Amino acid sequence: xxxxxxxxxxxEMPTRKLLQAGFRPLSRFAIMxxxxxxxxxxxxxxxxxxxxxxxxxxxxxxxxKPVSVSLRVTTGRHKVERGAISVSVEFFGLLGRPVAxxxxxxxxxxxxxxxGNPEIQALYFDVPKGAFWAKVTLCRHVKNRRxxxxxxxxxRRVVSPVSxxxxxxxxxxxxxxxEYHLAEARLxxxxxxxxxxxxxxxxxxxxxxxxxSYRLLEDCDRTITGLAREKNIASDCAACxxxxxxxxxxxxxxxxxxxxxxxxxxxxxxxxxxxxxxxALEIPSGTDFLLRVLVARxxxxxxxxxxxxxxxxxxxxxxxxxxxxxxxLSI
Amino acid sequence: MSQGQIMDLxxxxxxxxxxxxxxxxxxxxxxxxxxxxxxxxxxxxxxVHRNPYQHMLYSAAFxxxxxxxxxxxxxxxxxxxxxAPLAVHYHWVHRVFAHARNSREAAKAADHFINLVxxxxxxxxxxxxxxxxxxxxxxxxxxxxxxxxxxxxxxADFIHIMNPATVxxxxxxxxxxxxxxxxxxxxxxxxxxxxxISAEQARFDLGIMPEEKTLLLFGSLGAQKGTRDFLAELAxxxAVLDMRLRVLVAGxxxxxDYMEEIYxxxxxxxxxxxxxxxxxxxxxxxxxxxxxxxxCPYSIGLNSGVAxxxxxxxxxxxxxxxxxxxxxxxxxxxVGFNPSDRSSLKVAIGRALEARENPSTERNxxxxxxxxxxxxxxxxxxxxxxxRW
Numbered sequence: 197x198x199x200x201x202x203x204x205x206x207x208e209m210p211t212r213k214l215l216q217a218g219f220r221p222l223s224r225f226a227i228m229x230x231x232x233x234x235x236x237x238x239x240x241x242x243x244x245x246x247x248x249x250x251x252x253x254x255x256x257x258x259x260x261k262p263v264s265v266s267l268r269v270t271t272g273r274h275k276v277e278r279g280a281i282s283v284s285v286e287f288f289g290l291l292g293r294p295v296a297x298x299x300x301x302x303x304x305x306x307x308x309x310x311x312g313n314p315e316i317q318a319l320y321f322d323v324p325k326g327a328f329w330a331k332v333t334l335c336r337h338v339k340n341r342r343x344x345x346x347x348x349x350x351x352r353r354v355v356s357p358v359s360x361x362x363x364x365x366x367x368x369x370x371x372x373x374x375e376y377h378l379a380e381a382r383l384x385x386x387x388x389x390x391x392x393x394x395x396x397x398x399x400x401x402x403x404x405x406x407x408x409s410y411r412l413l414e415d416c417d418r419t420i421t422g423l424a425r426e427k428n429i430a431s432d433c434a435a436c437x438x439x440x441x442x443x444x445x446x447x448x449x450x451x452x453x454x455x456x457x458x459x460x461x462x463x464x465x466x467x468x469x470x471x472x473x474x475x476a477l478e479i480p481s482g483t484d485f486l487l488r489v490l491v492a493r494x495x496x497x498x499x500x501x502x503x504x505x506x507x508x509x510x511x512x513x514x515x516x517x518x519x520x521x522x523x524x525l526s527i
Numbered sequence: 528m529s530q531g532q533i534m535d536l537x538x539x540x541x542x543x544x545x546x547x548x549x550x551x552x553x554x555x556x557x558x559x560x561x562x563x564x565x566x567x568x569x570x571x572x573x574x575v576h577r578n579p580y581q582h583m584l585y586s587a588a589f590x591x592x593x594x595x596x597x598x599x600x601x602x603x604x605x606x607x608x609x610x611a612p613l614a615v616h617y618h619w620v621h622r623v624f625a626h627a628r629n630s631r632e633a634a635k636a637a638d639h640f641i642n643l644v645x646x647x648x649x650x651x652x653x654x655x656x657x658x659x660x661x662x663x664x665x666x667x668x669x670x671x672x673x674x675x676x677x678x679x680x681x682x683a684d685f686i687h688i689m690n691p692a693t694v695x696x697x698x699x700x701x702x703x704x705x706x707x708x709x710x711x712x713x714x715x716x717x718x719x720x721x722x723x724i725s726a727e728q729a730r731f732d733l734g735i736m737p738e739e740k741t742l743l744l745f746g747s748l749g750a751q752k753g754t755r756d757f758l759a760e761l762a763x764x765x766a767v768l769d770m771r772l773r774v775l776v777a778g779x780x781x782x783x784d785y786m787e788e789i790y791x792x793x794x795x796x797x798x799x800x801x802x803x804x805x806x807x808x809x810x811x812x813x814x815x816x817x818x819x820x821x822x823c824p825y826s827i828g829l830n831s832g833v834a835x836x837x838x839x840x841x842x843x844x845x846x847x848x849x850x851x852x853x854x855x856x857x858x859x860x861x862v863g864f865n866p867s868d869r870s871s872l873k874v875a876i877g878r879a880l881e882a883r884e885n886p887s888t889e890r891n892x893x894x895x896x897x898x899x900x901x902x903x904x905x906x907x908x909x910x911x912x913x914x915r916w
Contacts, residue, residue, distance in 0.1 A: 399794035
């Protein structure tokens with residue numbers, strides 16, 4: 197038996213299982229018609245994904261809500277196969293002019309589950325302004341093995357609110373539910389939940405933006421807990437006379453939330469110490485108050501804050517993602 | 528591909544028959560001024576192109592009167608059509624099992640391979656075997672591989688070892704004839720990889736802050752490489768060392784099921800960066816220069832190109848105890864651990880991080896690497912071979 201025959205023989209076993217489970221290859225006619233983008237190759241049948249990509253053109257004019265393409269993906273293997281197929285979407289104007297996608301991702305690789313228990317997976321996307329057509333393309337990514345699909349390449353409006361609980365979302369592949377819980381966690385500055393959701397995202401797909409978000413969150417966590425643990429390196433300067441210290445009113449460098457907080461703090465502290473030297477600081481309330489407090493803490497400088505407790509709640513509490521104002525004020 | 532366009536070295540190798548390679552070898556040696564009575568041909572198998580080891584080992588071949596060339600199929604190896612002695616040099620023999628689906632097929636593949644070796648010996652061809660490891664990292668058919676190694680060991684005229692303890696250690700699994708073995712160490716990678724960027728630049732490129740202690744696990748990802756166990760113990764390691772660690776894992780992705788385990792482990796570890804692809808020769812320097820300590824958490828290992836690479840870049844390396852003698856002379860930068868005692872790995876990493884703080888560590892490693900540079904080791908290899916031929 198030649199090498200090629202052996203590989204073919206290996207490939208046949210999972211394929212046979214797929215056939216026994218009712219999956220059928222697309223007919224030549226179906227593949228031909230799908231090449232002109234008008235036949236949904238997966239609609240109302242258990243289909244085996246052809247070797248070459250198949251695509252479907254759908255009208256999406258006027259859709260403002262998010263839409264999704266949902267599929268069940270099956271492998272004849274006994275274990276889950278990561279990234280077995282991908283679904284991607286492109287947008288076009290009425291006459292075929294390409295339209296740039298909206299910010300939400302427009303391509304996703306799907307897992308293939310063993311026969312009998314495939315999970316519904318969905319690519320969610322927003323229809324960009326000016327789009328008339330959406331071309332959804334399905335592509336197989338495993339060699340020498342067949343993959344089965346059930347579902348439709350036709351985009352559907354997403355109407356129902358996210359119903360998955362956090363616990364269920366954390367074991368699901370539903371990006372929309374995960375995004376929802378991540379946004380909720382971020383609103384509450386709940387870093388623990390944020391970490392759990394981002395870890396799930398990272399398991400599903402190690403995209404650069406997920407890894408960056410996760411790294412930034414962990415850095416926030418480490419920075420705040422680290423500063424809280426430090427032994428009174430920079431104590432409040434209750435004894436400072438008002439007006440005697442350096443007035444730290446405006447940040448030297450803006451904080452965008454897209455860089456690690458620890459790095460930004462170090463960078464800002466260098467600038468602050470360069471200007472203020474070692475004199476005590478006065479940190480009046482105002483824009484970026486919490487950030488200025490953190491900088492003073494991490495710079496190891498003595499500082500004086502506003503006296504009245506009433507002033508604190510008025511400070512901008514959303515200027516540092518994932519951190520609550522009371523955490524900053526209590527360190 | 529248009530005519531004359533060369534995609535890579537492997538493509539050029541494949542375009543020449545074994546017999547033509549023998550003739551080319553003789554003509555090239557003659558042109559080099561080698562006395563035809565001194566000319567030797569060496570065909571090696573399997574040819575591995577992404578790993579530069581073979582090119583390093585054979586780098587002084589012509590100067591020593593040898594012409595070395597890869598063979599893609601052992602079936603085509605016959606008595607050479609030129610009047611020069613020929614040897615077949617075997618390397619990673621577990622490749623014999625590449626297409627075996629079960630132990631029966633593995634045994635059959637081994638029989639076929641040994642029959643070919645016997646045929647080569649009957650044709651007057653010498654057999655050389657470099658014992659890279661006790662067993663392959665990716666051994667799927669352990670019993671069949673042990674038997675294959677034993678049978679090849681019986682037939683090999685010359686057994687090249689790179690670790691002085693090889694014969695003794697292999698004796699646990701299969702016999703190697705000590706009288707037919709010769710020791711020439713693993714070359715360093717001095718002059719092999721691009722090496723021109725600074726550590727600061729490398730760390731900056733990878734987003735590693737100066738104060739972050741960074742470990743590197745380098746090489747193809749497979750179950751026997753110990754990456755999974757290392758990652759599972761990373762939190763413990765950080766607790767023992769009382770420090771946060773940045774971990775770089777770089778290498779060709781392995782079996783999908785194994786990779787799933789890796790993805791699962793590192794999903795909750797943003798301090799672990801995974802580069803799951805082949806690392807090209809110009810990028811190797813970035814990873815090694817950016818690193819404080821290289822870790823080879825293998826369960827078995829006689830020699831390690833990764834450890835030699837670490838030494839070349841002056842970085843301490845943690846290796847299994849049995850591998851340490853292969854790096855003799857590298858000083859305190861090579862730190863051994865006992866693979867059956869996981870706590871010893873943590874201790875070893877702590878010692879290696881301390882060693883990194885000492886400037887003499889890097890100096891000694893680089894000095895070792897210069898002494899073991901490929902051309903020097905290659906000369907030793909061919910000298911040793913010629914005296915035994």
